[in-house]
Amino acid sequence: MKGKNIVIIGGNSGIGKEVAAQAEKEGAKLFLYSRSGEGTTQLDITDENSEIQDLPEVIDGLVYCPGSINLKPFHRISPEDFKAEMDVNFFGAVKILQACMKGLKKSESASVVMYSTVAVQTGMGFHAGIASAKGAVEGLVRSLAAEWAPNHIRVNAIAPSLTDTPLAKQLVSTDEKRAASDKRHPLGRIGTPQDIAAATLFLLDEKSSWVTGQILHIDGGMSSLK
Template sequence: MQRVAILGASGTIGTALARRLVGHGRNVLLVGRSVEKLQALSSELSQPFVAVDLSSSENLEGALSQAAESHGPYDGLVNCIGSVLLKPAHATSDDEFRRVIETNLFTAFATVRAGAKFLREHGGTIVLFASAAAEIGIANHEAIAAAKAGIIGLARSAAATYAPANVRVNVVSPGLVRTELTRRLWENPAAATASMAMHALGRLGEPEQVASLVEWLLAAENNWVTGQVIGIDGGLGHVLPRK
């Protein structure tokens, strides 16, 4: 039975993914920082959890190693960790930029490093998250676009490196999805209207839709897919909205 470790499991998309995978008979390991949220989700799904500071690659690798020993090896690793910073470059401080890079790109690199160590023996799948903002120029997205573009480059290189070990690395690239992280955007009528107008399909994404795509990438029958960046963005990254 497939076992998947979800980093950032207590976030909106991570939670939706965990519920979907467990509902379809998979085992999951819930990984994150919030003990309270992880405990609640663990109780709901009857799945183990590990609370760890994900800003440390050593902590992450140690937590995954301990979990594998306690609950068995896993063959999927998904990094749902991310942040949002909407500021032009001239208004972004060094500390803000560092936090964006650390939260997004550094944790993605740590995920690949840890995943490669554990998955090389028997193969498996790593799924990372980028953003449509890394593929099309959107005003006031400089920091987050830089971090997410780095994740795309990381994933493609890692896919080449670890393909001989049958480790697949792919990227999900969403548009604006209704999550807790983006709540201030989609709950603001003016911001929501402007955002929907940028998406060719004229609506925002839902966490369950993103979770469905991640599940597809994790599925064993789709094991000929690697090094791909798959947009789930209502057309934002590549389709010009019709006026």
Template structure:
């Protein structure tokens, strides 16, 4: 049984990650709200990643940072605070968690870190200036730390397309919008949280022990194919 720390495991992709890991691993969840379940393998810490001190956890084999934001506005309507807030939750929170738990990770069993980017970093999508800028920071962090920690800890990121979570509810709020999103993707679908959780499970496993510093696009062909 491995020790997995999930930041933001109460909702969306984080919740799917937490559920997938609970049956076989000890999971420590850190989020403002508690997950809607109890389990003997689950320990929850209720706190704000940006405002509060993180708890001491001695033994860690994997760290998964899930918090994110979808702040879609034209550049003229984006304030400096919008950029600052998106950078704080997406990048600074991840840095804070990595700095806190890196000593424990270095002593872990095949230790690894998984962060989250977005397809908007590479694709170039209107109204995504703030979130794409923040997530580009995540990709730079993964590349840099992948090299710096190469002999100790693996680190990778997943760059998903739109995923059916509460965070994306305004974009997928009715059947017509969902159909339009399906048609926009060459492979005629978009992501469900369980699919992303499956990639996380692979990246923290021994099967991925040769992989670090990589960004994995889960895009249903949106970035990869021109149709």
């Protein structure tokens, strides 16, 4: 990881911020982007006219963190809601991947990490919007992993369950809500940004040099245990 150029989209909050902190400790050179621009280069991935600036010539790692949690019953999800989910989670990722492709191909061993959700594999009520968008992400991950393998670019995703980030604050805003969320997980707690960041760094590192096209479930056992 030392000396590697790592691009993080959404690098000033939640999981992205923790990935940046852990990667910096490992000696990586960081290129951080976020919508607010606070401590990063400003980039709104939902703005069709927004272009990513100041990318390094060689990109050894790309982490795409933007996401959404909009839980509604299906009959209340409008076409505009579905589009908004896709814009942040899928089309924004496509835009960034295409912008970074040239730099990734110049690396001797590049790694792309994206994020899905446990709700793609495990059917959950009120998750139709986000599960649909992240399902598209998982398809993209596998397709690009196959297409870019000859270029020595690995593409993987992490599928977390509920993680204690600003994005999820409404779901754990009271002691009662947090306790109920903890109880739903076989390991007895929700995830932390550190949990997800540690897995992200593994996928960015050469330790995972034979791993591509995978969806890594870091979810406290939610997807596979009862």
